[in-house]
Amino acid sequence: MAGAALLVAVAAALGGCASIGPQRMGIDRSDYATHLRETNKEQLLLNIVAMRYGDAPLFLEVSSVISQYTREGSLHADIALGPPVDEADGGIGGSVLLRETPTITYTPLAGDRFARSLLSPIPPAALLGMIESGWSADILFKLATRSINGISNGGRDPLFAHTADSDFDRVIAVMGRLQRNRALQLHVEHEDGRKFSASARISPTLSDDEKADIDYLVRTLKLPGDRRGEFGIAFGAAQIAPDQLTIGTRSMFEIFAEMAQGVEVPAGDDDGRAGTPVADAGAPSALVAIHSGSRKPADAHVAVRYRGRWFWIDGKDAASKRMFLLAQILLSLNDTSGGASAPLVTIPTG
Template identity: 55%
Template sequence: MGRAAGKWLALLPAVMLAATLAGCTSIGVQRVGIDRTDYTRQLRQSDKEQLLANIVALRHGDAPMFLEVSSVISQYSRESTGELQAAIAPAVDNDAGAIGGSVVLRESPTVTYTPLTGERFSRSMLAPLTPAVVLATMEAGWASDLLFPLAVRSINGVGNGSSAPLFEQRADPDFAAVVAALRRLQRTQALAIRVRQKEETFQALARVRPALDPQELADITFLSERLGIERGAGELRVVFSTYPHDRGELAIATRSMFEILMELAQGVEMPGSPPPASALVRIRSGAQAPAGAHVAVRSGDSWFWIDGHDESSKRMFLLTQVMMSIADTGGGSGSPLVTIPAG
């Protein structure tokens, strides 16, 4: 084998490397897993921070403002270059040849934001949640003693309390007892909630199990007497109202998301005004948020956060996020669309 041919063979691996760099391996295949994880994590964190910021703003007397991420388009481009130089004449060994190349990967993300305003703001924030939505959440397993104090104004005229100045009212002495009885019956599945679609509306029905133990029987008796429900009526019709029309109805008056956020805002720590003992969530404040905060935002010169070890506040905050998603009736723009070209 001649000397020139040997030098060409020595350059063969480098030539193959250059061809690989300039190849057509799909960027999308390599990026999908990374992008989905990164965007999901960031969107989740951003939603938490925006919700907390609006709760803090309401506590300071400012109007809520939600800016939704309606789409995320992440576009990639790859530019590759290669260069090969070779000398055939056996002049000097160092002049046998040279190879070089480069690959540049560029990302051009486009994020679309949609402010929650107008009719959609009215539907999502000012309209009361439907009883079917609240009971469907209960049917899905959410504890009634967490759900009802947050989302319900009254059950058959038994009123929930509110410490928000715009909606302030004293709680009925039996409201907590009614919710506790519902929770015990929910835990033992003695009270079944069923939500079904009827034409273009949803109908919620409640049914009591025939065979009851002594505690369940005591709870059913208490609820029947306090709520004015007829025993043995079979399924109860659930309606949106303060008071039932007859003893076969369960009338539930629900809060709007604006009311819910106002209620949570009463749990924000303010100088000289500690949150009431009945606050549904505890939002701490200080010059700097701790490292282990569940979520933290800066407002003015202070930081506000939910403690990472405050399980009660974290559960209530999570439930509020769920209620926000359910209350959003704006159609397809309600959830972010993440588009990542995979070609």
């Protein structure tokens, strides 16, 4: 009787109708999200380091993930048929095997999408839209702009090298301070698809410090002196009209090239293998600090292995982590392919 009961129990377990999918959904969703996020960070850092060594960036995007589960079971019974019959002469057993067979599809970023995502200037509407929604103007302008009304951000990478103007850092610091105090507000109005208009409005009520900041911007950026005015925003390398704020944006390729100047070049690779930044007293400081060493650190925000060495961003370096995060977001915004690159994760739930 005990053997028969065990047989029934094993058969019920093997033939049960409980679905695998719902049990796995929470685990799979968390695991895939974690690994997609980490591998995206690693891929971006690897490309930045590779560009420091003169290699072209190469992005392999995860276009789909299909995780298929199968449940396999087996049941066996050994029963003595001849007398005398003893339960010890027979046995009942079974096993259940849960098998996962994921299929991951990668799509290289190439052709028109490569040109739009990496070589085209960042869409001005995307950049200003972020500032309008509260992102710090000074941090975004430091990373993503080449100039404001002809005041140059400067660049250290030989491909994009240009001398920085001494006023640039103060200009963006003042704009960030006025933005946080709501003394200077940006407004972006989308007309359709790509067309938009943008303006910057000065608050009618200003403190003495804010008035001093506005006076500095008006004088340095050659804007009209009427503090009650509203300035239009245009895009280009130099100021287009007296009542306009003209902003030149970088491409993602240029941003990555500038970030690559923050790579700590190992001893022995400073003979030209890792390139040489432009030696300019007015060159801007590195956007990120990327360390190198023979071993992978335990507390890295992101770490990759390249040319036999480890490169990483320190987990405690808040400024570098912030710039790295913005680069990830801007890369996503700069892809105007209509979401074709978004990974599709399919997990069975029935």
